[in-house]
Amino acid sequence: MLPFTKARRSVALIAAPAAALAFGGCGGDTGAGASGGAVWQAPESSAATARPPARVKTVTSACDLLSASVVVKILGSSKGTELEARDSTDTEADPKRYSCLYENDGREVLSLVTIAYPDRADTATETIDAVAEGSNAETTRVDSVGADAVAYTKDNVRVLAFVEPYEKELRMAVLSGPALIPQDRYAELARKVADRL
Secondary structure, X not given: OOOOOOHHHHHHHOHHHHHHHHHHOOOOXXXXXXXXXXXXXXXXXXXXXXXXXXXXXXXXXXXXXXOHHHHHHHHOOOOOOOOEEEEEEEOOOOOOEEEEEEEEOOEEEEEEEEEEEOOOOOOHHHHHHXXXXXXXXXXXXXXXXXXXXXXXXXXXXXXXXXXXXXXXEEEEEEEEEEOOOOHHHHHHHHHHHHHHO
């Protein structure tokens, strides 16, 4: 498992895209071409097809959406590697931002941030366009992850942001960690989260 000592910085990398969502996430160009990047097709999971887990009615914790054991299983590890998932909530943010930092021996390996935007269920494409534009990086649309998704790498940090509508809410999740972890692993983790969103 690769150590990731800059998870807090990766949360800062999504602050600008999140601000773009708050102030102008609606309208503008739509579609995959709007981000200026290519579309990346995530490979199918090698796991047997099973009934997806139940979606949560209310997001109250990022760690509840993706367990540390699932992260270890998907990312791979040396024998006996364990991760600790540390949950935190930014109650000052509007809407609230739920974060989960996955750590190994005090080193941050990966982070997951989730936000639920009320009354925005019909803005999936516009929201991901805003994230792509706010990233100030070359982006790639990612198929088969949530309703829409975008990935980019900046300062050796890989970021995968995706959205999933639930009733009137638009739920967004952002996975970030070392760029050395292949994008298909991030996509596999993202699909696990999207199933719960």
